Amino acid sequence: MPKQRKCIHCKAYKPELNGLRTPVGYFCTYEHAQAYALNKTARKRAKEARDKAKQERAERRARKEALRDRKWWLRKAEQTVNRYVNTRDHGKPCFSCDRPYGTHKRNASHYRSVGACKALRYNVFNIHSSCVQCNQDKSGNAIEYRIRLVRKYGEQKVKWLESQNGTPKYTIEYLKRLVDVYTRKTKVERHRTG
Numbered sequence: 001m002p003k004q005r006k007c008i009h010c011k012a013y014k015p016e017l018n019g020l021r022t023p024v025g026y027f028c029t030y031e032h033a034q035a036y037a038l039n040k041t042a043r044k045r046a047k048e049a050r051d052k053a054k055q056e057r058a059e060r061r062a063r064k065e066a067l068r069d070r071k072w073w074l075r076k077a078e079q080t081v082n083r084y085v086n087t088r089d090h091g092k093p094c095f096s097c098d099r100p101y102g103t104h105k106r107n108a109s110h111y112r113s114v115g116a117c118k119a120l121r122y123n124v125f126n127i128h129s130s131c132v133q134c135n136q137d138k139s140g141n142a143i144e145y146r147i148r149l150v151r152k153y154g155e156q157k158v159k160w161l162e163s164q165n166g167t168p169k170y171t172i173e174y175l176k177r178l179v180d181v182y183t184r185k186t187k188v189e190r191h192r193t194g
Helices: 030-037 040-067 070-088 132-137 142-153 155-163 172-193
Strands: 004-006 013-015 106-110 127-131
Touching (some): 106 132, 127 132, 142 155
C-alpha cells in the first residue's frame, strides 16, 4: 500500500504517488498548490510587508526632511527657479549677447546678482538664460543685459528692478511652496515647448 500524505491545502490524506511535492509541502493536486499560493492569508502577509516597507520609507523621508535647514531650502528653491528659467528660455539665444542656442553651455543669469540683492533672488524678471561666457566670464555682461531688459520689459520695470534693495527673511514654508510652484511650472513649460 502506498504511503499516505496530508495535503497542506485540503488537509485530506492522499497517496503520495498521486500528489505534488514542493519545498512548502505536499499537495494532492496542482490546483490545490495554486490555491495555496494565492491564499488569502499569504496575500495578507504580503500586503502587510508592503505596507510596513511603505511606512518605513515615509518615516525615513520625514527624518530626512527634518534635518534640512533653511540654507538647504534656499539652495533648492534657487535651483528650481533656475531650472524653470532655463526651460522657459529653451531654444532662445543668449539673453546678453544673442549667441544662438545650442552652441554653448547655458546658465540662469541674474541681472541683479544674489549677493547684491537678495530680494530678487527668485524673481523671474531678474533671471534669464545666458551663455556661460556672458554670465561667468563677463560678470553677467550687465550693459548688454540691461539694454535687452529695457527692450523686453520697458524702462519702468528695469528701474523697479534696480531700486529693490531689501533683504527678506524667507521662511522654510515659503521656500517649500516656491519649490512646489516652480516644479509644476517647469513641467507645464516642458509640455508647452515640446
